[in-house]
Amino acid sequence: MRTYPIYLWPRGTLASRLSSDTLFGAVCWAIRILGLADVGKWLETFNAQPAFAFSAPFPVVRTGTDTSPVRFYPRPFLPPLSAGQVNTLLVEECQRYPRADEISARMHVTARAKHLKHKAYLSEALFTEVVNGNLDTMALYRRYTDVGTAAVDIETIGSALLSYPERQQLQTTGVLSGFVREDDVQHNQVDRVTGATVAGALFFEHETYFRPRCGLWCVLRTDADTLQQRIAPALRYLADTGLGANRTTGKGHFDIVVGDPFTLPISASANSFISLSHYLPRVGEWPCNGEPLHYDLHILWPKRESKFVIAVPGERTPPVRKRRLRMFAPGSVFPLAEQREVYGQLVQAVPPSAGYHTVWQSGLTIPVFARVEVQHE
Numbered sequence: 001m002r003t004y005p006i007y008l009w010p011r012g013t014l015a016s017r018l019s020s021d022t023l024f025g026a027v028c029w030a031i032r033i034l035g036l037a038d039v040g041k042w043l044e045t046f047n048a049q050p051a052f053a054f055s056a057p058f059p060v061v062r063t064g065t066d067t068s069p070v071r072f073y074p075r076p077f078l079p080p081l082s083a084g085q086v087n088t089l090l091v092e093e094c095q096r097y098p099r100a101d102e103i104s105a106r107m108h109v110t111a112r113a114k115h116l117k118h119k120a121y122l123s124e125a126l127f128t129e130v131v132n133g134n135l136d137t138m139a140l141y142r143r144y145t146d147v148g149t150a151a152v153d154i155e156t157i158g159s160a161l162l163s164y165p166e167r168q169q170l171q172t173t174g175v176l177s178g179f180v181r182e183d184d185v186q187h188n189q190v191d192r193v194t195g196a197t198v199a200g201a202l203f204f205e206h207e208t209y210f211r212p213r214c215g216l217w218c219v220l221r222t223d224a225d226t227l228q229q230r231i232a233p234a235l236r237y238l239a240d241t242g243l244g245a246n247r248t249t250g251k252g253h254f255d256i257v258v259g260d261p262f263t264l265p266i267s268a269s270a271n272s273f274i275s276l277s278h279y280l281p282r283v284g285e286w287p288c289n290g291e292p293l294h295y296d297l298h299i300l301w302p303k304r305e306s307k308f309v310i311a312v313p314g315e316r317t318p319p320v321r322k323r324r325l326r327m328f329a330p331g332s333v334f335p336l337a338e339q340r341e342v343y344g345q346l347v348q349a350v351p352p353s354a355g356y357h358t359v360w361q362s363g364l365t366i367p368v369f370a371r372v373e374v375q376h377e
Helices: 020-033 039-043 083-096 102-117 124-131 137-143 164-170 224-241
Strands: 002-010 052-054 058-061 070-074 121-123 154-157 160-163 180-190 197-210 214-222 254-258 272-275 297-300 325-328 333-335 346-350 359-362 367-370
Touching: 002 224, 020 039, 020 052, 020 224, 020 359, 052 224, 070 124, 070 160, 070 164, 083 102, 083 137, 102 137, 121 124, 124 160, 124 164, 124 367, 154 164, 160 164, 214 224, 214 254, 224 254
Parallel strands: 121 160
Antiparallel strands: 002 214, 002 254, 052 214, 058 070, 058 214, 070 121, 154 160, 180 197, 272 333, 272 367, 297 325, 346 359
């Protein structure tokens, strides 16, 4: 299997959040609509041998003069600062500001650590350092600065962190803006009989506005034939029809570009893998009592594709949602037992008895093999 970058350059706003399983499902529906495969039978073979997998979408920013954009990855769930490391940072803080008392210095260290903890993404350069074991939570704290001046400095852009050289690629002076702006947009409810708005019937929808030169990108892992014969036509179809909610009103439309094959960062002495997608592991994929193990869990309650929902026997209206699922979040770190191109499995989110055909939810993930040190205190 090869690894491809997929770029989604926005042509408007986005009315819902996209994830790895959203992209997987949208491509499968597009393949079915275009008649490129019997998707139901094809998906039944995925747990034995996955034909393709997507990562979650991450931010990407076009550079001013360079043709290669600055890409971002999920921030791995690294071990937090230990009590000893906090005390070390406290001593350094008091040395840097001799007039500061211990309480104010401790509050500053804690507030700064919490601020960094809420950054969701790392640039490709910083992510590569983490993968190689050269950047942990302590080093991240020490190298972070509001305005960088040296190559080792780390700055912020919205909800992400990036290196000083990458920051120079995007903007040489001033403060970097974030990737997106999010707002709640007011709408009026329409009476479908009269065609008029209903007095006082207002509702709000959350929309994401992309800043100039910003977009999304994801990782696709598949073979060249599957990409050419099935996935590429499906992506062209999705570029015309959109992704996510409110597609018929112009939301979620992108120019979708498939990049040349590339290699993900990898450590020569890997002891773990970092998940790039929503991940539902198979039994025995990694030792549950092994280390390192740092993760977050997402509880998903995904909606069914509204175009193809069928009412089940005994019900007048078709169901809106699939069953609830619990999956590991992108950026989760797991102990390494065996290197594979794709981990995880598909799960039945809607059995045939509840919709006349099986609806699958992707728990497949693309791994990044990394070196994460285990802390013992």
